[in-house]
Amino acid sequence: MWKIGACLAACAVLRGLNIYGDPHLWTTRPDALRSLFAILDVEKYPPSLDYLLATLGLAMMLIPALGRLPAAVREVLQVFGRAPLFFYLLHFYLIHLLVVIAFYAQGFPNSKIVTSDSPFFFRPSEFGYSLGIVYLIWLFVVIVLYPLCKKYDQYKTANVKHKWWLSYL
Numbered sequence: 607m608w609k610i611g612a613c614l615a616a617c618a619v620l621r622g623l624n625i626y627g628d629p630h631l632w633t634t635r636p637d638a639l640r641s642l643f644a645i646l647d648v649e650k651y652p653p654s655l656d657y658l659l660a661t662l663g664l665a666m667m668l669i670p671a672l673g674r675l676p677a678a679v680r681e682v683l684q685v686f687g688r689a690p691l692f693f694y695l696l697h698f699y700l701i702h703l704l705v706v707i708a709f710y711a712q713g714f715p716n717s718k719i720v721t722s723d724s725p726f727f728f729r730p731s732e733f734g735y736s737l738g739i740v741y742l743i744w745l746f747v748v749i750v751l752y753p754l755c756k757k758y759d760q761y762k763t764a765n766v767k768h769k770w771w772l773s774y775l
Contacts, residue, residue, distance in 0.1 A: 609666060610663055610666045610667050611663075612663075613659045613660075613662050613663030613666065614659070614660070614663040614664075614667075616659050617656050617659035617660045617663060620655065620656055620659070621645050621648070621656050622645075626655070627648075627654060627655040627656040627659075628648045628649055628654040628655070628656040628657070629649055629652075629654060630647075630649060632644040632645050632647065646660075648660060682752065685752065685755050685756045685759055686752075686755055688759045688762070688763075689755040689758050689759050689762065689775070691774070691775050692754075692755060692758050692775050693751055693755050696751055696754060696755075697747055697751060700747055700750065700751065701743075701747060704743065704747075705728050705729070706728055708733075709728040709733065712733065714728075714730060714733070718730045758775075762775070
């Protein structure tokens with residue numbers, strides 16, 4: 607338990623001193639809330655020490671709480687936890703397929719597939735959704751991929767002794 611506090615305390619001290627731990631130093635903002643957000647704004651890529659301390663500390667705090675979840679919820683989370691790379695790879699393809707479908711459903715012509723203002727295909731500047739819709743799409747992706755991840759987890763569990771490479775997926 608002391609490791610959790612040590613991680614979060616070290617993160618707070620390093621971020622508060624503002625001299626090491628993250629490549630971008632934080633600055634005070636006009637109000638307290640924005641200053642707090644500036645302190646919490648740590649770099650994920652490349653992972654800064656502050657980012658690692660904060661995320662590992664919070665993850666260690668959540669582990670005991672996750673153990674107290676109802677069995678059905680834990681089982682769903684464990685399926686994703688036993689097939690993380692499989693889910694990660696599949697979700698890219700599914701999301702890109704959904705983007706193409708949404709692009710054409712909104713009536714964009716083929717001439718808008720590649721635009722000068724966006725480095726991505728099927729992403730003209732006027733394309734997009736509200737945050738609420740994005741969360742619904744995220745939920746849809748998770749629900750659609752769950753049975754595939756569960757099937758893969760069953761296959762992996764049954765075959766990992768004979769196919770060593772499955773342990774990496």
